Amino acid sequence: MSFWEYANPVKFMGLSGRLIPVLSVLTALSLAVGILWGFFGTPDDYKQGSTVKIIFLHVPSAMIAINAWIMMMVTSLVWLIRRHHVSALAAKAAAPIGLTMTLIALGTGAIWGKPMWGTYWAWDPRLTSFMILAVFYLGYIALWNAIEDTDVAADLTSILCMVGSVFALLSRYAVNFWNQGLHQGASLSLDKEEHVDNAFYFPLLVCIAGFVLLFVILVLIRTRTEIRLRRAASLQARNT
Amino acid sequence: MPDLGKYADTVILAYVVSFVLLIGLSAITWVQSRRAKRLLDAEEARRGK
Numbered sequence: 001m002s003f004w005e006y007a008n009p010v011k012f013m014g015l016s017g018r019l020i021p022v023l024s025v026l027t028a029l030s031l032a033v034g035i036l037w038g039f040f041g042t043p044d045d046y047k048q049g050s051t052v053k054i055i056f057l058h059v060p061s062a063m064i065a066i067n068a069w070i071m072m073m074v075t076s077l078v079w080l081i082r083r084h085h086v087s088a089l090a091a092k093a094a095a096p097i098g099l100t101m102t103l104i105a106l107g108t109g110a111i112w113g114k115p116m117w118g119t120y121w122a123w124d125p126r127l128t129s130f131m132i133l134a135v136f137y138l139g140y141i142a143l144w145n146a147i148e149d150t151d152v153a154a155d156l157t158s159i160l161c162m163v164g165s166v167f168a169l170l171s172r173y174a175v176n177f178w179n180q181g182l183h184q185g186a187s188l189s190l191d192k193e194e195h196v197d198n199a200f201y202f203p204l205l206v207c208i209a210g211f212v213l214l215f216v217i218l219v220l221i222r223t224r225t226e227i228r229l230r231r232a233a234s235l236q237a238r239n240t
Numbered sequence: 241m242p243d244l245g246k247y248a249d250t251v252i253l254a255y256v257v258s259f260v261l262l263i264g265l266s267a268i269t270w271v272q273s274r275r276a277k278r279l280l281d282a283e284e285a286r287r288g289k
Contacts, residue, residue: 050243050245050248051250057254057255100262104261107254214262232276239283
């Protein structure tokens with residue numbers, strides 16, 4: 001059995017239909033445990049006080065915001081090379097989720113920034129690259145909605161996605177490229193010296209798992225919606 | 241409820257903003273999914289007649 005079999009809409013609908021109930025339970029569990037553990041079960045930070053609890057929403061949403069675009073880049077490449085419609089529709093399905101995660105990361109970052117940095121916003125490399133990423137998400141969604149022919153829309157949005165990938169990667173590594181911003185370095189690292197204290201680290205990992213599962217389940221549901229709309233449009237064209 | 245001290249408003253605002261966006265996205269996703277399923281079912285029923 002080949003992985004590419006799931007590019008067949010019928011196979012994709014069958015597999016995703018079976019996965020969604022299981023993933024829903026896992027998502028609800030991991031989000032509930034992670035957020036409750038983070039909010040109620042962690043101490044205040046010696047410098048940042050209780051604002052450290054924002055990390056449990058800010059870091060996972062920022063990670064998904066960047067990686068959603070990377071997932072869109074991969075599925076767009078699959079569309080451009082192999083012309084599988086499901087992969088183009090999966091990229092389209094992921095964009096509103098990526099945009100929402102970018103807005104959460106920007107919003108929680110601004111709220112957190114006010115007491116810590118004394119300002120909601122600064123033209124810091126990471127903040128600026130994230131704002132550009134949000135604009136790319138908006139542009140990508142607008143382009144899909146502006147073009148009636150889905151194949152042409154998939155082609156053009158795939159090209160836009162390749163260009164936007166530069167900013168998605170820039171958002172991830174902006175802190176390393178330019179060392180003069182307000183934003184600190186990575187909160188999670190394989191290097192023990194760098195990452196946050198274990199009191200925050202483990203609930204943060206659970207929250208990240210919850211956000212990843214939420215992303216997967218929302219992409220699956222939205223891709224199924226796109227497949228159904230495409231099938232309905234084709235039946236409508238045949239029926240009239 | 242943990243004692244959030246002088247940053248209580250900040251922390252609660254961050255959580256409320258995030259929950260509103262996450263719940264809004266999930267609700268829109270669910271509504272659109274139901275609507276697409278109904279539309280496809282109707283088209284398939286029309287074609288079956």
